[in-house]
Amino acid sequence: MPELPEVEALAVYLRERAAGRRVDRIEVAAINALKTYDPPPSAAAGRAVTGASRHGKHLDVELDGLHLVVHLARAGWLHYRERFTSSAPLKPGKGPIALRVRLDDGSGFDLTEAGTQKKLAIHLVGDPAQVPGVAKLGPDALDVDAATFADRLRARRGQVKGVLTDQQVLAGIGNAYSDEILHAARLSPFARTDRLTEEQLAALYAATRRVLTDAVTRSVGQRAAELKGEKRSGLVVHGRTGLPCPVCGESVREVSFADSSLQYCPGCQTGGKPLADRRLSKLIR
Structure with missing residues (x-):
């Protein structure tokens, strides 16, 4: 998408x-x-x-x-x-x-x-x-300051992956870049927004700005026909299940849902603990 x-x-x-x-x-x-x-x-x-x-x-x-x-x-x-x-x-x-x-x-x-x-x-x-x-859109993900970012995430309690992709909370982030942002912030996709510390929220805000700004810089100037390939080439964890994480070397893992999936690195994001695929078993937090 x-x-x-x-x-x-x-x-x-x-x-x-x-x-x-x-x-x-x-x-x-x-x-x-x-x-x-x-x-x-x-x-x-x-x-x-x-x-x-x-x-x-x-x-x-x-x-x-x-x-x-x-x-x-x-x-x-x-x-x-x-x-x-x-x-x-x-x-x-x-x-x-x-x-x-x-x-x-x-x-x-x-x-x-x-x-x-x-x-x-x-x-x-x-x-x-x-x-x-x-x-119904919330503020653009690249237009909010750190305080507004933290307030909006805290106001919508839930798993951080889902909140980041809620367009009424922040506009513009989808499945792929939320995976990239959470990896850069070293956060589990299932961390609860109401339990994030000030340090974690600051890291998440910084990662959001860095990942999106870098992606915009890579994308602008490309021909429309080349944009999909440019997006894929810049992804670190999304769509890379089974490949080594370029940061820690751990294999990138996947959690699948009915019509989508997410990718994450256990070494960088969950303290080495894998998250159970919902197709097979109950979620391990």
């Missing part, structure tokens, strides 16, 4: 390539991905792309008074085309393309979604706050 660094990079990429161009037309192939109907996609025709920004993990393409707000979910992505090879309109329900934005110079971009779980969400609105997911 694209998270804060990748969405920030996509916004920069669109500002550099699409700003100043006008929308020729928007074509919708997956009607289930378009969550709004008023204004219709045809209302974007002729409007200039005035910018692109980010709200948490939501991408906002600014269209001279309208906003195309996109949540890419787990399997969505943006593919920029310097020139489309065909002017024929998209056929509904055919292929992975959910929506296409054609610009007046022949370029544009496709919003796609792979897999069978269709969760890509696209809104065309006058104000981003009209998008329910945006309206």
